[in-house]
Amino acid sequence: MASASSQQPIRTPRRPLRELMRRFYVPLMLAPVVITIGVLFVGALFVALLQSFGHAPLYGIQEFPTLKYYRSLFQLPGFWSSVALTFYYAIVPTIVGTILSVYLALALRKTFRGKGFVQFIYKLPLMIPYLVGVAVTIVLFGNGGIVARSLFALGIIDSTGDFPRLIYSHAGWGIMFVYVWKQVPFTTLIVYSVLMGLGRDSEEAAATLGASKWQTFWQVTLPQIMPGIVSATIIVFAFNFGSFEIPFILGGGFPNTLPVEAWRAFEDADYARRLRAMAIVMFIGLMSGAVLFLYLWTYRRFERARGRQ
């Protein structure tokens, strides 16, 4: 630092280009990613936003600004069921998956036989597309699937009709199974690496001071891994909320989740429906953003109440 500033007055007059580079060093280095994300990501959101308010000259629609595409959403039959289903399929697996993951991460810290293999293999679902999880779910939980056949072999059910509809139904067991199956490794990996970074000193101190296992977990370990859990759940929830292919394949038909309904509206032969699709998509972003904002806000308040920044 000191040497750089002492050189500056000598260099400035001789090398104006270098001085310019120095001044714009940070923006120049950031520009490639910021522009890419800005143009593609923000640009896309902006286009969707404009269209949802009635600006689509390509289809001969020039009603900007109008709220009629949003208003038409709320009058759509089944729209609020879609909203409820979207929340349901997103929240339940996030909570269940997080609990399973935290316990798995804690277990992975301890020693047991075959630990190397377990640490390797549990990450497999993380590495493969969600659609493999969908294929696996159909094979396992379909009405003629392996689970149903095993129950039949055991004499528990008499026909495929006796088996509860786990997939292609609104209850969404199959959908939520895919999310949990695929996301437990992700959350576990994050929580586990946070745990590794922490070390065990504070837990050992708590144990020495007489805290029970349960107390140590709630009052020492959990608060420390909370930042990791929060970031993992945010990513997982946002994904589940906007996920398309899983409810599209494994869902129970109309009404389906908001992303599926958005796609259907977009693929409709009537081009005006595309604007409704954009309104749905904006609604998804808004809802997801609102939930995550509330979640983070609550978490921050909780942290502040505990006296952490």
Add this chain to the structure above:
Amino acid sequence: MTTTTPEVRPSRKKKNLSNDRLGPFGRFYVTLMVGGVLIPFIPLIIGSFAFRWTWPDLLPSKWWWEARATARLPQGWDYIFSPVSRVVESTGNTILIALIVTAICTIISLPAARVIAREKFRGKSFIEFFLLTPLIIPEIAVGLGILVTFIQLGLAGTYAGIVLVHLIPTIPYMVRVLTSVFQGLSRDYEEQARVLGAGPLQTLLRVTVPMILPGIIAGGLFAFLISSNIFLLTFFIGRGQIETLPTLLFSRVSGGGALDAVAAGVALIVCIPGIILLVITERFIKEEVFAKGFGG
């Protein structure tokens, strides 16, 4: 630790030992989780070799190799590897797209990661948050907006279009991983190289790049994996004209009803890049890299 005499703190030592071994419930739980990962693949593998597998048989009544001689059309794995199934073509597309995405993503993320890791500047936390937003805004919200624009620009259904959209989900991970790599790299070596008379380019190529290469490889592997696993954006922008492994699998499993042998086989093939990367990353990637990226 081992040299402490048991008389000094017998209770604590015992407690620590029992604390480090996983109890019976924990072992049961871990077994269950590993079973949950692996067992679902068994029917998938069996299914891919089945010719006839009707209710309520637990195993196929006729296998693919038994039917091969008599069937008029290629069956099971024969079909999968025939040009009709588009599996080979999709694999090629997946790898090609992922390679280009990884290269571009790495090149544009490196300077940003370096600056974020080392410099203090105004709006830094905003930039960091901005670069993470693609992870928390649902993909479909972006997908439709991009699709409309790309149709207008003639980018829909092209490789260029798919590569561009794949940058959106890969950049956030790449920047996070590379930022933590630069944070772990002390400036001292680069400064020493400069003091000893190396030019900026020489320093970059001879000192910085070799030192961060493992990190770049780790980030690159992840970008490759993310790109090769993307379904939604490829499906939207590819418009059925460019098929990758995930979109091919989608067309195979989205029919409703049970899963046929070809779908099971395709599902297994789709896993291959992930399995290879899982094996490689075991050697390369320290798990702490993730912690740094996600609030550790």
